[in-house]
Amino acid sequence: MNTFFHFALLFAAGCCVCGMLIAIFRIFIGPSAQDRVLAFDGAYVNGMLLLLVVGMTSGSTFYFDLALLIALFGFIGTASLGKFLWRGEVIEP
Amino acid sequence: MTDIALPALVAIPAGLLLIAGGLVTLIGACGLLRLPTFHARMHPPTMGATLGTGCILAASMAVSMVVLHRPIVHELVIALFLVITAPVSAITLMRAARARGQVERDAAQSRGPVR
Numbered sequence: 001m002n003t004f005f006h007f008a009l010l011f012a013a014g015c016c017v018c019g020m021l022i023a024i025f026r027i028f029i030g031p032s033a034q035d036r037v038l039a040f041d042g043a044y045v046n047g048m049l050l051l052l053v054v055g056m057t058s059g060s061t062f063y064f065d066l067a068l069l070i071a072l073f074g075f076i077g078t079a080s081l082g083k084f085l086w087r088g089e090v091i092e093p
Numbered sequence: 094m095t096d097i098a099l100p101a102l103v104a105i106p107a108g109l110l111l112i113a114g115g116l117v118t119l120i121g122a123c124g125l126l127r128l129p130t131f132h133a134r135m136h137p138p139t140m141g142a143t144l145g146t147g148c149i150l151a152a153s154m155a156v157s158m159v160v161l162h163r164p165i166v167h168e169l170v171i172a173l174f175l176v177i178t179a180p181v182s183a184i185t186l187m188r189a190a191r192a193r194g195q196v197e198r199d200a201a202q203s204r205g206p207v208r
Contacts, residue, residue, distance in 0.1 A: 002098060002099060002104060004104060004105065004108050005099055005104040005107060005108045007108070008107070008108030008109070008111040008112050009108075009111060011111070011112055011115055012111040012112065012114060012115035012149065013115075014115070015115030015116060015118055015119040016115060016118060016119075018119055018122065019118050019119050019121065019122030019123075019141065020122075022122040022123060022125060022126045023122055023125060023138075025126065026125055026126055032131065032190075032193070032195065032198075033193070034131060034186055034189050034190045034193065034195065035131055035134065037186060037189075038125070038131075038134060038135065038138065038186055039125060041138060041182055041186075042121070042122060042125050042137075042138035042141065045118075045138065045141050045142045045145075045146070045175075046118060046122065046141060048146075048171075049114070049118055049141070049145060049146060049149050052149050052150065052153050052171075053111070053115075053149065055153070056111075056152070056153055056156055059160065061157075061167075064153075064167055064168070064171075067171060068170065068171055068174070071171055071174055071175060071178070072174070075174075075178040075181075075182060078182040078185070078186070079178075079181060079182050079185055082182060082185030082186045082188075082189045083185055083189075085186075085189035085192070085193060086185060086188045086189040086192050087192075
């Protein structure tokens with residue numbers, strides 16, 4: 001039964017890696033700046049899922065904290081970049 | 094987790110949830126690559142951010158509960174955080190696209206031949 005579970009873990013990790021590579025490719029080819037920011041959003045979500053899957057593989061709880069940190073900093077990056085593209089200034093007086 | 098034998102009652106649903114989550118995430122990323130306009134491209138990554146994350150977090154919760162023999166709710170923190178933050182970044186990006194004239198560009202592109 002663990003064979004199936006290990007296959008599922010490998011499959012999910014491969015899917016997350018492929019999704020992250022596709023999102024990074026979109027960062028490079030994105031025609032406009034908001035396309036690149038959107039692709040960054042997709043890339044960090046995929047990276048967070050990859051960390052969760054790796055944490056399930058290793059049985060350590062540190063990966064969960066790392067995934068939470070990636071979600072936090074990814075949101076901060078996306079929101080500040082979007083705010084900059086929107087208003088031309090991140091923190092307005 | 095590689096040295097602990099999971100019972101089949103947990104291993105099969107967790108494996109199915111992992112496969113479903115990975116597939117949904119990959120489909121979302123492929124949509125990010127394939128769709129023609131920015132407004133169409135806003136939609137696919139939210140699949141990975143909602144259903145893919147939900148499936149993988151549920152599998153992670155099940156496996157941690159079996160391994161540690163106690164209820165684990167840490168994963169709900171990530172789910173709650175994503176539920177709060179995903180609309181905020183989507184609203185910010187859409188307003189940035191509107192302010193930068195993406196609407197007119199997408200309208201002009203979608204009137205032309207579809208790639």
